[in-house]
Amino acid sequence: AARGQYVFVFVNSRTSAMPQTLLPILSVSPTRALVDEKMEVVVENLPPGFPVTLHSFHHSEDKDHWEAYGHYITDHRGMVSVAEDFSFGGTYKGKAAMGLLWSMRPVPGSRKGLRLRKMNVRTPLLVNISVYSGHSAEGFRERTPLASTLIERWYIAPGVQRIKLREKGLRGTLFIPSGPGPFPGLLEMWGGGGGLVEYRASLLASNGYACFALEYLVPDEVDTRHNVPMNYFERAFNILKEHPQVIPDKIGLFGLSLGSILAINLATESPIVKPACCVCISGGHLHLDGPNLNENNDMIRLDENNHQIWREMGLATFNTSKLVEVGKINCPLLLVNGDDDQNCIRTMYHTIIMPCITQKMKAAGKEHLLTCVLYPDAGHLIEPPFSPHFRATRFHKNVIVVWGGTTEPHSEAQEDSWRKILAFLQHHLYSSPILQAKM
Structure with missing residues (x-):
């Protein structure tokens, strides 16, 4: 299927298994950026038509946990590009290059009325981006991701x-x-x-x-x-x-x-x-x-x-x-x-x-x-x-x-x-x- 089009694949996302010989590759570019810069998130080296969940996680200065996630299916090359492909579900849907950030919300069970604001601009906002097998909506911290990477989002540029x-x-x-x-x-x-x-x-x-x-x-x-x-x-x-x-x-x-x-x-x-x-x-x-x-x-x-x-x-x-x-x-x-x-x-x-x-x-x-x-x-x-x-x-x-x-x-x-x-x-x-x- 062409990138950006819906792919209908009948897969049991709870039981689908990935061949053990494949090592998924998750890349985020840039990994260090100002908060008003866009990022590209790409997953490669997966089977075609394979269901995955892209997940973001942030531990705030107030010690609260925030997350966002999208459900994807790999294309014929075994790839997912968050900027170009559609999320079929999660905290955001459709084509959303930055959905893993703007759809963040407190994890279930958090305190009420939370607002995520960076109070110490001298340190970055750290976000962990991970990819999981299957389509999941909960229990991310109890599962082992296929791949994961840490990114830095800054409000202050070098030299300011x-x-x-x-x-x-x-x-x-x-x-x-x-x-x-x-x-x-x-x-x-x-x-x-x-x-x-x-x-x-x-x-x-x-x-x-x-x-x-x-x-x-x-x-x-x-x-x-x-x-x-x-x-x-x-x-x-x-x-x-x-x-x-x-x-x-x-x-x-x-x-x-x-x-x-x-x-x-x-x-x-x-x-x-x-x-x-x-x-x-x-x-x-x-x-x-x-x-x-x-x-x-x-x-x-x-x-x-x-x-x-x-x-x-x-x-x-x-x-x-x-x-x-x-x-x-x-x-x-x-x-x-x-x-x-x-x-x-x-x-x-x-x-x-x-x-x-x-x-x-x-x-x-x-x-x-x-x-x-x-x-x-x-x-x-x-x-x-x-x-x-x-x-x-x-x-x-x-x-x-x-x-x-x-x-x-x-x-x-x-x-x-x-x-x-x-x-x-x-x-x-x-x-x-x-x-x-x-x-």
Whole structure:
């Protein structure tokens, strides 16, 4: 059968045996790469029409186990190429070159509400790729694979500097790309939940941007997160602007969730922050001095698993809040959202956020600065490409929040949006093309 076509072979996958003289060959290329690089997984030297399971396994920094797997049948040459052949079942189906990564999930029996996030970017995310005889869905750790290999996925490229900053009352980490510089800069801001998150900033630095990952929330402050003082971010922007390795008039703002709300507020309201461009993921144009979300706690809903759904609360907050005058934005603005975002009712993006921003910028003669991307069946947590999809995770204490999205389209949104984001940043922060870092 030609590669990429379905092959119907009647085999008992539980009892099928492989000739003892064959030694399967499993190759993964590259074995050491940045997390936004694709990999090729190929199995060779097996019998034609032989059922196998490709399996990935990761032991996280939180001591949890994650896995993904796909069911394949070898072609007439005894080969399987994950990039070109179809998975007939598993945590992903069809042709999916990176399915062994983006469909990862906690192994059965794990703690509830887990989210896989790399907290120490100085070490790689280690993933074991294995091939097993037959089509299996469980018990992988109790079986001996036909072949196995360990790969490294990095958020930080060789030569990128990681500098902890504790000055002027700020807490954060500055990542400087390798090379002579100076470089365009990015002030990177996350949403609620607390702590310092570095993995996206280090990946952006690996793609050529001096990126300041700013810590501005601690877990005890999540319920009052709209009361963040503007001058905190203005000081951070100035530190980036004054750094000798940063081009002072080529600094952008990059935010997710609350971080995107902060970015829009800074771009419109601050007399100090003059960004060259803004990237805003899963957010809107709420004013920072608007009502606290706690005022609409009665709008929180529970799903069948007792997980919190915030979309009605988000709609109520938008309907009662003062909105930012986005017509004052003077830089290119990229909005990235998923229309299954369970923090926001779908109609918020279709009828409130995007139309309102579009109309106000058009009225100000600045519609040409706005780019909107809305992904069907994608949720709130639009991460770097090939990151696992999380429909619901623990937010803080005993609260598990539903973020939304369906695994395959959400993963496609992550991959496509990352391409668009890097192209947007390159266009507005670089005057000439840059070479993407590789491991």
